[in-house]
Amino acid sequence: MSDPQRIIAVRHGQSEANLAYRESVGIPLVYEREDHEITLTELGRLQAAALGGFLKSLPEQEAPEVVWCSPYLRALDTWSLAHQVWGAGPLPVRVDARLRDREWGELRHYNLTAIEQRFPEEAARLLAEGEYGYRPPGGESFGDVAVRLRHFLGDLRASAEGRRVLIVAHDSVVLILRHVIEESPDTALAGVHVHAPIMNASVSTWAARDGRLELLAFNEVGHLD
Structure with a gap:
């Protein structure tokens, strides 16, 4: 069993939640929509279209042959819009729950300011354990994300050996996928912050x-200019 010939991993375009959280920095926010329901903003749709332009520009020998996608709407919509602009024929698409975003469990509806106000003990634990070690109640740490992505990568190697793969997912997935592909120990997870943030x-x-x-490019956004 060998690796896919090429992996292109993309983060979805700007989502409604991305925009809401960005606009509420320092202000308590309770965002009540569930993670899998969140859609793209108009900017996010334009970014997805630009991604399609990027795919269209690839030489045939580099263009994806198969697609793995997060089950969340913002990722599925990003793929759909990009595919339309790309204009490629039908491609095999697998929706895989292991490509979902990091889960925040009981804290999933709150931004950091709201967490500090409503759950000060969790805010203190987050500060003490660090972003990459912290596991919210009922949620996941980045180590948990790494575990599921290792299983995913193993299955990908078995089913996409020698093929060119497109993965459409989330910032946490792209970030930790790099960690997993490099076979870094999870004791080194705190160091992945140097590669963040992963851009829409x-x-x-x-x-x-x-x-x-071999990593060829990471977190590139030149196609969005």
Whole structure:
């Protein structure tokens, strides 16, 4: 079993939640929509279209042959819009729950300011444990995300050996996918912050070289200019 020939991992375009959280920095926010229901903003739709333009510009030998997508609406919509602009024929698409965003459990509806006001003990634990070690009540740590992405990557290697793969997912998935592909120990997870934030509709690419996946580009957004 060997690696896919190429992996292109993208984050979805700007979502309504991305915009709401950005506009509420320092202000308590309770965002009541569930994660899987959140759709793209108009800017997010434009970013998805630009992603389609990027895919259209790829040489045939680099263009994706198969697609794996998060089940969340903002990722599915990003793929749909990008595919329309790309103009490629039908591609096999697999929706995989392991590509969902990091789960925040009982804190999923609150921004940091609201957490500090309503759940000060959790805010203190987050501060003490750090963003990459903290597991919210009923949610996931980044280590938990790494575990499911290792299982995903193992299955991807088995089913997409030698093929060119597009993954449409979330910032946490792209960030931790790099950690998993590099086979870094989870004790090093705190260090992944140097590669954040993962931008909306950004592109990260790996290619198979000498029996391993080599990073060619990470978190690239030049196609959005």
